[in-house]
Amino acid sequence: MWTQRIKTGLLTTTAAASLLMLAACGPSPSPSGTSSAPPSSSTPSASPSESSTSAAPSGSTSPSAAPTSAAPAAPALCKADSLTATTDATGGGAAGSIYEKLILTNSGSATCVLEGFAGVSLTANATGEPIGEPATRETTTPVTRIELAPGKSAWAELRYTQAGNYGDCTKVPAAGYRIYPPEDTASLFVAEPHDACSNMGIKLLSITAFQAV
Numbered sequence: 001m002w003t004q005r006i007k008t009g010l011l012t013t014t015a016a017a018s019l020l021m022l023a024a025c026g027p028s029p030s031p032s033g034t035s036s037a038p039p040s041s042s043t044p045s046a047s048p049s050e051s052s053t054s055a056a057p058s059g060s061t062s063p064s065a066a067p068t069s070a071a072p073a074a075p076a077l078c079k080a081d082s083l084t085a086t087t088d089a090t091g092g093g094a095a096g097s098i099y100e101k102l103i104l105t106n107s108g109s110a111t112c113v114l115e116g117f118a119g120v121s122l123t124a125n126a127t128g129e130p131i132g133e134p135a136t137r138e139t140t141t142p143v144t145r146i147e148l149a150p151g152k153s154a155w156a157e158l159r160y161t162q163a164g165n166y167g168d169c170t171k172v173p174a175a176g177y178r179i180y181p182p183e184d185t186a187s188l189f190v191a192e193p194h195d196a197c198s199n200m201g202i203k204l205l206s207i208t209a210f211q212a213v
Contacts, residue, residue: 082108
């Protein structure tokens with residue numbers, strides 16, 4: 001009886017030990033939950049740029065250039081209707097000639113330009129036709145542009161050669177000089193009696209270009 005209990009106990013103990021060993025040798029249990037990879041830290045998409053360059057305001061225009069004033073008109077040529085003519089014979093004479101100054105003065109209200117040679121002839125009267133040859137141009141004096149303000153004058157040297165110096169001269173009395181300003185067809189008259197030669201080819205007069213006084 002006792003022996004039977006001992007055997008039974010041993011069997012029971014041995015069986016229990018075997019179960020424990022089997023349990024120890026089996027595969028280790030895996031956790032009940034499956035772990036997933038951590039979520040990727042995705043970068044949020046950039047929002048539309050809020051720092052876009054704004055257009056310059058339309059009102060900020062560059063200043064306009066200041067208007068330029070028109071250049072003043074150049075003075076016109078001096079004309080007979082705005083001039084007075086005189087002669088000055090204080091220069092004297094030599095070898096049968098008289099040298100004098102022909103003076104033109106601006107009698108108008110605006111500055112004008114005198115440039116070059118006057119046309120000069122002897123004439124019977126203030127409205128008469130020229131007698132003989134007109135004055136020849138003496139080119140030793142250079143031509144200059146002269147601006148005559150109102151009241152101002154310019155002069156040219158006028159030479160008269162005595163008609164008696166020419167034996168073939170047909171003498172005609174002249175009352176004075178007919179003066180044509182440069183580039184003008186109207187004339188002035190200076191009373192100054194002289195003998196003229198009515199036959200052409202005899203040159204009694206010569207004139208220089210005008211000079212400023």
